[in-house]
Amino acid sequence: MSVQPISSFLASRGVAPGAESVTSDLQQVIAKVTAILAYRRWLFVIPLLTGIGLSLAVSLMLPRRYELNTIFERRDDVVLTKLISSNSPYSFETIRRSLGLDLMGYQALAQAVDDLELTADYPRDAEGNLTPEGQLRKQQLVSSLSASLDVRILEKSTFLDLIQVRYSGSEPELGQRLVARLTENYIIRTRAWITDILHKSKDFFAQEADKRRERATTLDAKLMQLAAAHPGVNPADPDLLSQRLMSTNLAIEDLQLRRAEAESKVNSLKEYLAELDQGHAARLPTTQPASGQASADRRWRSNPQRERLSAAIDQVKAQIADAKALKQMTDMHPHVMGLREKLEQLRLELEREPAQLSEPIVAVSEPVEAEGFDPIAEDRRRANAELKSLSEVIARIDQNLAKYQVQKQQLEEDKGLLFERRQNYLALQQEAQSAKADWKVWNDHVEMVSRVLAAEEGRRGVGFTTVEKARVPSRPASPTLAGVFLLSAGVGLALGAMAVFLREVFDRSLRDPAKVRMALGIPVLETIGEIRTGLKQAWWSRRLLMPAVAGAETLVVMALGALVYMNLRYPEMYRNVIDQALPERVAAGFFGA
Numbered sequence: 001m002s003v004q005p006i007s008s009f010l011a012s013r014g015v016a017p018g019a020e021s022v023t024s025d026l027q028q029v030i031a032k033v034t035a036i037l038a039y040r041r042w043l044f045v046i047p048l049l050t051g052i053g054l055s056l057a058v059s060l061m062l063p064r065r066y067e068l069n070t071i072f073e074r075r076d077d078v079v080l081t082k083l084i085s086s087n088s089p090y091s092f093e094t095i096r097r098s099l100g101l102d103l104m105g106y107q108a109l110a111q112a113v114d115d116l117e118l119t120a121d122y123p124r125d126a127e128g129n130l131t132p133e134g135q136l137r138k139q140q141l142v143s144s145l146s147a148s149l150d151v152r153i154l155e156k157s158t159f160l161d162l163i164q165v166r167y168s169g170s171e172p173e174l175g176q177r178l179v180a181r182l183t184e185n186y187i188i189r190t191r192a193w194i195t196d197i198l199h200k201s202k203d204f205f206a207q208e209a210d211k212r213r214e215r216a217t218t219l220d221a222k223l224m225q226l227a228a229a230h231p232g233v234n235p236a237d238p239d240l241l242s243q244r245l246m247s248t249n250l251a252i253e254d255l256q257l258r259r260a261e262a263e264s265k266v267n268s269l270k271e272y273l274a275e276l277d278q279g280h281a282a283r284l285p286t287t288q289p290a291s292g293q294a295s296a297d298r299r300w301r302s303n304p305q306r307e308r309l310s311a312a313i314d315q316v317k318a319q320i321a322d323a324k325a326l327k328q329m330t331d332m333h334p335h336v337m338g339l340r341e342k343l344e345q346l347r348l349e350l351e352r353e354p355a356q357l358s359e360p361i362v363a364v365s366e367p368v369e370a371e372g373f374d375p376i377a378e379d380r381r382r383a384n385a386e387l388k389s390l391s392e393v394i395a396r397i398d399q400n401l402a403k404y405q406v407q408k409q410q411l412e413e414d415k416g417l418l419f420e421r422r423q424n425y426l427a428l429q430q431e432a433q434s435a436k437a438d439w440k441v442w443n444d445h446v447e448m449v450s451r452v453l454a455a456e457e458g459r460r461g462v463g464f465t466t467v468e469k470a471r472v473p474s475r476p477a478s479p480t481l482a483g484v485f486l487l488s489a490g491v492g493l494a495l496g497a498m499a500v501f502l503r504e505v506f507d508r509s510l511r512d513p514a515k516v517r518m519a520l521g522i523p524v525l526e527t528i529g530e531i532r533t534g535l536k537q538a539w540w541s542r543r544l545l546m547p548a549v550a551g552a553e554t555l556v557v558m559a560l561g562a563l564v565y566m567n568l569r570y571p572e573m574y575r576n577v578i579d580q581a582l583p584e585r586v587a588a589g590f591f592g593a
Contacts, residue, residue, distance in 0.1 A: 040500045042546035048496035049553035055488035056560035060567060064476035066172035069164050070179050071468040074190070076159045080452050083445060088201045095193055096161060103165065103186045104149050109142045112181040118174075145169075145178065162467070172472045179470040187464045191456070198453040205445040212439035219432035226425055230414060233425045245411045250321050252404045259397045262390050269387045276380050309350040316343045474571070481568045485561070 037044050085093065095102070102108060113119055118141060122134035130138060148169035155162035165183055167175035227234050320339045323329040329336050479487075510516050513524040566574040 036500060036504060040503060042550065043503055044496040044500050045550050046496075046546065046553065047499040048492040049550060049557055051492035051495035052488045053553060053557045053560055055491045056484065056557065056564050059479060059484045059488070059564055060560070062479060063170045064567075064571075065168055065170060065478040066175065066473050067166065067168045067477040068172060068175050068179065068470045068473055069166040069468070070183055070466065070470040071154065071162065071164045072183060072187075072464060072466045074161045074163065075463045075465070077452060078159050080448070081159055083448065084197070084201050087445060088204055095190060096156075099153065099161070099163065100151050102189060103151050103163070104146065104182060106142060106146075108182060108185060109146055109149075110138070111185055112178055113138065113142060113145070115181050115185070116174075116177055148175070149178075149182075165470075167470070168477070176470045176472050183466075190464070195453070195456055198449055198456060202446060202449045202453060205442055205449060209439060209442035209446055212435055212442055216432060216435040216439050219428060219435055223425065223428055223432060226421070226428070230417075230421050233421045234429075245408065246324050247321055248404055248408045248411060250317070250324070252401060252408065254317055255397050255401045255404065259394055259401070262394045262397065266387060266390050266394070269383050269390070273380060273383050273387075276376050276383070306350060306353040309346055309353065313343060313346045313350065316346065475569055476571070479568070481565060484564055484568065 119130065119134065119138050122137050123131045124134060125131055148167055150166040150168070152164045152166065153161055154164050165179050167179050169175055223234075316339055320336060320343070323333070323336050323339065324331075331337070331340075510519060513527060516524055563574065563577075566577065
């Protein structure tokens with residue numbers, strides 16, 4: 001049995017038991033591991049470098065995953081959103097709930113694939129449509145693209161959505177085109193949907209406004225009919241019923257006064273006729289020619305002063321009626337009382353004035369024969385004619401009085417029902433005002449939606465703004481440089497540690513005095529070092545071959561590390577290096593370049 005040199009590991013085991021108690025268990029473990037690694041250094045270094053190199057080589061063949069995204073916002077008009085959501089059966093919330101499906105659903109992806117002409121080389125029939133095989137390949141393409149897409153709402157509120165469309169795959173150029181096309185198609189479809197919502201909302205508001213307008217028009221017509229049929233029913237208007245009743249009373253009073261005046265004239269004429277009859281019976285023959293001559297020498301005409309007084313009386317009556325009807329003056333008002341005093345004075349003057357005036361007849365050329373002329377008969381004829389005229393006037397006055405009495409009775413009945421009719425009128429008026437207010441509100445909605453619709457058609461309504469455009473990344477997102485190096489180092493360390501561990505586990509040689517003591521049950525008195533008599537093969541492999549292998553692997557690991565660094569940080573440079581160093585087919589197949 002050959003005795004090998006005792007390492008520090010063995011020497012540490014030969015320390016006295018009292019010293020072992022001073023060192024902690026952790027320090028002992030670290031010391032043992034360090035000693036083993038130092039003793040098995042080449043067995044640890046070569047698997048370490050091999051694992052790192054293999055990991056780096058494998059990482060070069062792994063597919064690169066690139067990530068790119070675009071962010072855009074959709075901002076809804078605040079007033080419009082509240083208006084449509086609270087008054088219309090249509091809402092923008094429907095578009096918000098179907099965001100994911102509208103943006104990257106199957107139909108959206110299929111349309112984007114067709115727009116990008118990704119299925120241009122798929123089999124088609126004579127009409128240019130995809131064959132079943134082409135449809136299957138298109139479905140597979142859409143499914144694969146769907147797995148590499150993701151939609152997230154970064155910020156969500158009632159009126160603002162901040163949307164991110166993210167692509168994660170091995171084809172960044174395709175991802176950029178796909179994300180841009182999906183976003184553009186979504187904006188186009190959403191604008192079309194919003195325009196459709198606005199059109200439907202406008203039609204809805206217009207229909208509701210028409211209903212309110214028709215209702216308001218009908219109520220206004222009813223109010224006008226009620227006001228025309230029953231004057232004074234509208235509290236806002238002048239008290240037409242009282243005015244009409246007052247005017248009717250004034251007209252009745254005027255007619256009664258005129259009838260009394262006419263009756264007074266009739267009585268005067270009757271008395272005058274009676275005097276004429278008495279005078280005719282008592283007249284002497286001697287006086288007849290003289291009186292006849294006197295009557296023949298005079299003629300009668302109407303009194304102009306009496307006509308002026310009658311016109312003044314009518315004017316004062318009209319002033320009294322206007323003061324009561326239009327200015328709402330009572331009989332006790334000073335102005336009305338003054339007009340009434342003026343009216344009485346005019347009537348007294350009218351009574352003092354004769355109805356007719358006589359004037360002498362002046363002969364011009366020939367003397368008028370007075371023979372056979374009876375002046376009393378002429379006066380009787382004139383008085384009878386005037387009496388007949390006054391009788392006709394009284395008959396017309398009685399007819400007008402009867403009419404005004406009926407009108408007065410009707411007005412008094414209407415005045416008794418005025419309160420109830422006014423309540424009905426006020427209720428109808430309030431309903432009409434409410435209908436007009438509703439009509440105005442809905443009509444304002446129509447005008448607002450029309451303005452927004454015009455703005456939307458001019459791309460000035462609900463806005464879409466691209467916050468961040470999709471750009472092709474300069475380096476892949478996965479695998480990362482730190483991850484590759486850490487993973488490679490971990491694989492190398494694991495292989496080196498496993499090799500050392502297995503070698504220690506399966507090593508049955510007695511290189512430790514403690515193992516000798518445990519195996520033989522006898523104490524070890526002394527140990528001697530290794531006695532070398534010449535160069536051995538183990539020494540050659542440890543001193544020359546192992547360092548050379550480790551150096552070569554170190555160079556390979558460094559080269560692979562440089563390639564990995566260029567591949568992950570500078571892909572274009574890596575492609576140029578690979579294209580120059582290797583044939584195109586080999587580079588494309590092995591490195592994925």
